[in-house]
Amino acid sequence: MTTTLTPDLAAQFARIALGHVTREYPHKLDHVLNGPEDARTPSQLHPIFHGSFDWHSCVHGYWMLLTLRRLYPDAPFAEEVVALADRMLTEDKVGAELAYLDREYSGGFERPYGWAWLLALHGEAARHQDRDWGANLEPLAREFAARFKLFLPKQGYPIRTGTHYNTAFALVLAHGWAMEHDADLTGLIAERAGFYYGMDKDCQAWEPGGDEFLSSAMIEALIMRIVLGKPDFAGWYSGFLPRIDIGDPPSLFTPAAPSDRSDGKIAHLDGCNLARAWCWRGIADALPEDLQGIADDLAERHIAASLPHVQGDYMGEHWLASFAVLALTAGAAEDQGR
Known part of the structure; x- marks a missing residue:
């Protein structure tokens, strides 16, 4: 039996996020002080994304809330999501978030994890055509897209660690946005993914590290599934993880x-x-038939291990539900991040 997002889970996740996206403290800033005047509170620095312990978790908390509102528009929580987003995702507040990026030493702010999640948030917001959220967020999304275009050509090596700096994860989310909003970035991501990962063979998958929330092996496989398509991916994957059939x-x-x-x-x-x-769900349809069942089973086992722990301690609670939604709504790889 495949575990999927249900109305009850959606309501649980929405309740969690509604409780933290505007919770200012505790907060971990990604902030360079250029002088004493820059010693300001999270909400003064970021009028929208000051909750959820850190900027990027707040961004994907909003992404999850808008996603759940789209999937369950008649759920009791949907009206609360609309009221919150109408209050927070305004043109003025987006302008203040955009102005923050003009500060000296802001070039590395939230690179690349927060960049990618902001694009995903805008992509989701644009689907809600009855609201102004997408139009209001678009200038911020365009700024981060421009930063990707500037940075990727000069990033000579992919970052493979399974944390916020992972290159493949950022490319997955950014590609999902770019497919709808920026053809040039779509092409650049495909080119860079091929450059970074196209020749990889016989992955040893020495993971996870002690603080990793991404699988460096599987997120690489997902971006290659996205940019290569089924036929070419099958050939690449057979060299990348050639012994999956025997559990290696x-x-x-x-x-x-x-x-x-x-x-x-x-x-x-x-x-x-x-x-x-x-990731397993995202690549399963492009695997040989004898491996598709293995992929589906692995996805179920991993979901079962951590879905019960999405809520509990704030150190996981401020972000884990977003990843649960990714896992439980995963479908065709081409749709990832959209």
């Missing part, structure tokens, strides 16, 4: 086991399980 590498078959979910870094491992499930 074993690390990809074994869900991560967080030892302390109150530790923010160790709690990342629940995200790794959900992200692996998302």
